[in-house]
Amino acid sequence: MPEQRKTGGLDTPLSARARLFPRFNPNPDAFGSSTEKFARFMGTPQFLVYMTIFCIFWLAWNTWAPEGWRFDSAALGFTALTLMLSLQASYAAPLLLLAQNRQDDRDRVSLSEDRSRAERNLYDTEYLTRELASLRLAMQDVATRDYVRSELRNVLEELLETADGEELHLRAKNPRRKSGQPATGLIPQVDPNPTQHGTQGGK
Known part of the structure; x- marks a missing residue:
């Protein structure tokens, strides 16, 4: 009988093996959107003002407050404040990188869309140019109004x-023909006695 292979070894895919902890897979869109909002807020003057007020309050409280109410020692250089600011900086850098990566993805998609739109415009322009050229060739044999x-x-x-x-x-x-006479080539006959004809007609 063939030997049965064991499951759960190194040759078994990870999806088939049992997991000790459930896989954490947050919604990338929701997580990225909240990350971008926080990153934008960190880059505003309001955040700097709030952080400055917080640090001043922290230092003033742990310096002039009663000894029993202090929670950070000034003699040790405000260790808790330094640790908190270090944690904030260590989390702020990945958040900013994540927001930048999402912005790069959007820029890449926008660039590809602009490139495809430019290619379509180029194809349309070439098509219209060919159509105009064909119309010009066809109009050479047609009598236009100006022609x-x-x-x-x-x-x-x-x-x-x-x-x-x-x-x-x-x-x-x-040369004897006047400008108002018809061009018949014959010289018109002039009556030498117009008065005689007039008196005869009157009789």
Whole structure:
């Protein structure tokens, strides 16, 4: 029969082995939020003012209070106050590091979102550029309003130049023709006795 392996050895995963103490797993979001709030409070002037007032009260009480009411010896250099401040500093440093790590994570997420947004904007810009280029290529074969206006203006100028040239040519052929007479090429007949025709008509 195959030999049964023992459970709880070094080759067994930690999750399968029995734990002496329950695993402490706090909510990282709630713990991190409270840590950031405390770290922000430690970086405010109010915290410095409160700590200064507390230390002054501690030193004054253990210096001038009655001997029986003192709880920290001034002769020993205020050992309890030094220990308390050391504990506060030892806990404040990890709390500040935890708050900084959370801020770094948020900055990293924000940076990745900004990068993805910039890439989308770049893709949209390239797409619009291609569309504009295709529209320009398509509009080369289409008569636009400005193009039609310019062509009509050119044709009108050519017609005016042609009319002026023909008028000058006819004037050169028939110099007696006045500007108000039609360009027929024939000299109009002038009646030598207009009064005689008028009297005949009156009769």
